[in-house]
Amino acid sequence: MKRSIPFTAIAMFLLITGPLSLSGQNVLLSTDPTLGEILTDAGGNTLYYFTRDAAADASACTGGCLTVWPVFYEATLTPGPGLDAADFGAFQRADGAMQTTYKGWPLYYFASDANPGDTNGEGVNNVWYVAKPDYAIMLMDSQLTGQDGVNYTGDYTPGDGQVQYFVDAYGRTLYIFVNDNFDQNNFTAPDFSNNGVWPIYGEALGALPSGLDAGLFNTIDVHGSPQLTYQGWPLYYFGSDGARGETKGVSVPSPGIWPVAVAGLDPAPTVGLVEIAELVDWAVYPNPFRERLQVELHLAQPARLTFTLFNHLGQSVLPVWEQSFGAGDHVFPWEGLSTLSAGMYWLRLRDERGGTTLMSLLKQ
Known part of the structure; x- marks a missing residue:
């Protein structure tokens, strides 16, 4: 005689055991009711990132840290649906162990996650977070x-x-x-x-x-x-x-x-952000420019200003120009810019007290 198993019993069994990998998949996506889609291993155990892992193929979690945050590694990694194998990698840690990475982030477990699906490590010390796609x-x-x-x-x-x-x-x-x-x-x-x-x-x-x-x-x-x-x-x-x-x-x-x-x-x-107290307004024409610029200033009170032109690498490309100005409007040309290569530049104004403002310029 055939016996039927109630659907609710099957559902409860799956909920308790977590995601099942029936095809050798050993990294899976699971849905957490609070955190959304998260990464787990084949048994449904949550995987984590460490925000101090800034360098490529290196881990900042060493020594006693590994007791609390054990590494995750699969020699033959097979991601489940919704995950791209190209996003995974592995590296050899300084202690000789191997560790799997996802999008460059080394992956860890949290020792205080007692059951599959636990996410107790989320936000610990503001440096540990659940891995997500x-x-x-x-x-x-x-x-x-x-x-x-x-x-x-x-x-x-x-x-x-x-x-x-x-x-x-x-x-x-x-x-x-x-x-x-x-x-x-x-x-x-x-x-x-x-x-x-x-x-x-x-x-x-x-x-x-x-x-x-x-x-x-x-x-x-x-x-x-x-x-x-x-x-x-x-x-x-x-x-x-x-x-x-x-x-x-x-x-x-x-x-x-x-x-x-x-x-x-x-x-x-x-x-706009302007930190120079005396500077009410300023403009630079034309922008884009070719061989010359015209600088227009309006100062509420006298000031001694330093002008510096930087390229996109942060290098000063012309001699620093320093000049004192009285209160009021000032218009003056800046010639001899034909030697500059085409590209993006920044003109910085700074006063004697350290106030600074900046304008981006394009050379054609």
């Missing part, structure tokens, strides 16, 4: 090192120290531009001729680490292309960052002009 923003902790080779602190003065900042799903650094306005990109040219220097970040808003508020993100239109913003700040890559975790853009054209994007930023200003 669709992060729009991830977090990374590392030393900021500019293109000039100098280490910087979080306030962009020379020095050493870990800074936590935004990266994309693969660990590539994201920046903001201090001269942008709220949900307004003031850098990218209409023909995208300067987009290779500071490419816009156009990823659609997807998964976020716990603690980041999705309501603070938005997508704007930049000459027909989408760009993600945070607190109104448009997000960019730096074109010369060639590897995950690199932060070369923090020194270009000078420290603090292109900061890394970080959680808790104040909202972007609705008007």
